[in-house]
Amino acid sequence: MNIFELYDLASWYKTYLKPLRTLYTELHNATSNNASQPSKVPIEAPLSALVQFLNEMAIGQLSLQQLALLRDLKVQELVGPEGARWIGSIVRAEAYDPATTNQNVADAIEAINAAGQKLSGYATAVDQLGLDREKLSDEDGRITVRIGFRNDASIRNIKDWKTSADEWYQIVRGVAMMSGEAPEDAKVIGASTGSVILVLSVTYALSRLLATIAKHITSTAKEVLSLQAALENLRQQKILTKTMEAEFDRLRNEARAGAEKRIEAQIAAMVPGAVDGDKTNALGKAIQKLLRFGESGGEIDFVAPPPPDENTEDNGADGDGETKELIAAILGARNAILPYQQEREAVKLLSDKAGGGGPGW
Numbered sequence: 476m477n478i479f480e481l482y483d484l485a486s487w488y489k490t491y492l493k494p495l496r497t498l499y500t501e502l503h504n505a506t507s508n509n510a511s512q513p514s515k516v517p518i519e520a521p522l523s524a525l526v527q528f529l530n531e532m533a534i535g536q537l538s539l540q541q542l543a544l545l546r547d548l549k550v551q552e553l554v555g556p557e558g559a560r561w562i563g564s565i566v567r568a569e570a571y572d573p574a575t576t577n578q579n580v581a582d583a584i585e586a587i588n589a590a591g592q593k594l595s596g597y598a599t600a601v602d603q604l605g606l607d608r609e610k611l612s613d614e615d616g617r618i619t620v621r622i623g624f625r626n627d628a629s630i631r632n633i634k635d636w637k638t639s640a641d642e643w644y645q646i647v648r649g650v651a652m653m654s655g656e657a658p659e660d661a662k663v664i665g666a667s668t669g670s671v672i673l674v675l676s677v678t679y680a681l682s683r684l685l686a687t688i689a690k691h692i693t694s695t696a697k698e699v700l701s702l703q704a705a706l707e708n709l710r711q712q713k714i715l716t717k718t719m720e721a722e723f724d725r726l727r728n729e730a731r732a733g734a735e736k737r738i739e740a741q742i743a744a745m746v747p748g749a750v751d752g753d754k755t756n757a758l759g760k761a762i763q764k765l766l767r768f769g770e771s772g773g774e775i776d777f778v779a780p781p782p783p784d785e786n787t788e789d790n791g792a793d794g795d796g797e798t799k800e801l802i803a804a805i806l807g808a809r810n811a812i813l814p815y816q817q818e819r820e821a822v823k824l825l826s827d828k829a830g831g832g833g834p835g836w
Contacts, residue, residue: 477667482601484541485594491532492591495554498525499587502562503580510577522566529559535779535806538621539813540672548590553583618682618801619664619778624671626772626819642764643673647681649761650688652754653746654680679801682777684745686804688738688765689775693811695734696769699727700819735762772819774812777805 502521509515534542534555545551552561565579622643624630630639648658656678665674677685706723709715739758769775779802 477665478601480538480541481544481594482598484537484544485598487533487537487541488545488591488594489598491554492587494528496584496587496591498528499580499584501525502566503577503584506566506573506577506580510573518566522562526559526563529554529562530556532556532558533779533781535777535802535809536781538778539623539774539776539809540621545590548593549586550590553587617676617678618780618805620661620675620677620682620685621774621776621778622673622675623774623776624673625774628768628771628773630671642768645757646761646764646768647675647677649757649759650684651681652757653742654678654684656681679780679797683801683804684742685775686777686801686808687741687745688762689769689777689808690804690811691734691738691741692762692765692769692775693808693815695730695766696819697811697815698730699770700815702726702730731763731766734766735759738762769815774816775808776812777808779805 498521502518502525505516505518505521509518532555534557537545542551545554552558562580562583565576568576624639628639630636644658647661651658651660660678661681662676663673664676666672667674702723706715706720709719739755739762742758765775780798
């Protein structure tokens with residue numbers, strides 16, 4: 476993550492900080508009373524207001540790296556829909572304890588304020604340094620897609636770089652053809668070092684297809700990893716046979732083939748009349764490469780556009796519908812990516828312990 480992405484996160488957080496703090500404090504006033512006073516006050520009204528606000532936070536506008544920083548700041552589970560689920564679970568818990576709930580809410584407010592101070596301090600430092608990034612033109616109908624070359628999909632040398640570039644040309648070409656575009660319509664607008672991240676700018680149409688595919692890809696990668704975890708458990712117990720291993724290979728291949736068919740069917744439904752021999756072949760190759768990329772630990776992330784109500788005058792009814800569909804596709808992919816990352820870490824621990832390798836093709 477570069478300094479301007481941190482700055483953008485600080486700006487995003489500042490937008491929500493004041494109402495977020497106010498709503499948590501209003502709930503805390505009620506829980507504090509109920510934890511210390513004999514006469515109780517209702518908490519449903521402040522709870523409902525907070526939950527509604529949390530659910531409306533535009534979490535999709537943050538990248539996975541920005542979300543990871545919120546996790547490090549101990550506020551990821553306190554904001555957005557995840558925060559809504561968390562606060563609902565502690566206030567409406569079966570074994571409800573006013574004192575414990577009150578302390579949990581107080582701790583949440585403290586964490587929210589601490590994160591706000593840290594991010595504000597960072598933004599102030601950047602402002603004082605007078606750094607100015609080259610402004611990218613905010614072209615209508617374009618979305619930022621971040622490709623993370625992580626884990627076994629890492630780029631370690633020039634050969635890996637060339638191979639990855641060729642692979643991603645074929646991936647973008649296969650998806651772009653389905654949306655009536657050329658691979659050149661996907662623009663490279665940035666890159667970061669470390670676990671290399673390539674930043675693309677693509678059209679709404681292409682990003683919607685790519686997000687839809689990414690959701691299936693990630694779910695399938697998670698399924699394959701679950702099979703790998705079961706295999707590693709058997710290996711650790713020293714009861715894995717060649718017959719068992721062959722069966723696991725069959726199940727993995729079956730999962731991949733099933734994913735490819737489901738994706739092709741959904742894309743055909745999304746883009747009626749776009750499927751022909753050349754496009755189908757190109758899409759099939761793109762899907763296979765994306766499956767390999769996902770299983771190797773590669774990451775595809777999307778930065779969602781602003782909610783439609785912020786652009787109603789510009790987009791009109793059709794634009795609103797397109798944006799809503801795109802946001803839904805992006806959030807669907809995001810909801811698949813996060814559990815997959817957790818599954819991958821668990822399998823990596825098992826594999827390292829057993830001395831085994833990752834899932835093969």
